[in-house]
Amino acid sequence: MNVQEYKRRLLELEKQLSTRAARDREHAREQVRDSPGDIGDASVADEAESEDFTEAELDATVLQQVRDALRRIEDGTFGRCVVDGGPIEPKRLEAVPWTPYCLKHQRLLEAASRPQATPTL
Numbered sequence: 001m002n003v004q005e006y007k008r009r010l011l012e013l014e015k016q017l018s019t020r021a022a023r024d025r026e027h028a029r030e031q032v033r034d035s036p037g038d039i040g041d042a043s044v045a046d047e048a049e050s051e052d053f054t055e056a057e058l059d060a061t062v063l064q065q066v067r068d069a070l071r072r073i074e075d076g077t078f079g080r081c082v083v084d085g086g087p088i089e090p091k092r093l094e095a096v097p098w099t100p101y102c103l104k105h106q107r108l109l110e111a112a113s114r115p116q117a118t119p120t121l
């Protein structure tokens with residue numbers, strides 16, 4: 001496994017996500033500033049804002065995982081599942097280099113978190 005190649009990709013991704021996160025925050029501020037006092041438009045603005053927020057949250061999650069993966073490269077544990085320490089499938093690592101889980105544990109995790117995916121209001 002070429003760890004240096006993964007490191008290069010992860011560092012590049014970290015840069016992209018950080019830049020985008022900063023831009024999203026700026027964008028969100030602008031929306032608040034530009035939002036008209038009209039009640040009808042306000043609900044539309046609210047919706048757009050919450051969508052942005054979800055996307056930003058997703059970015060923040062990936063960014064955190066990218067940073068964790070970079071730390072695992074330094075630790076020498078990169079490419080190993082954080083749950084059982086088993087090797088992560090090479091194809092999976094190729095597609096999602098920041099993943100902390102092997103396919104089995106990713107699936108278990110997704111199954112466990114699915115009911116919580118429903119928004120709680």
Ligand SMILES: [Zn+2]
Nearest residue numbers: 081084102105
């Ligand atoms: Zn695992």
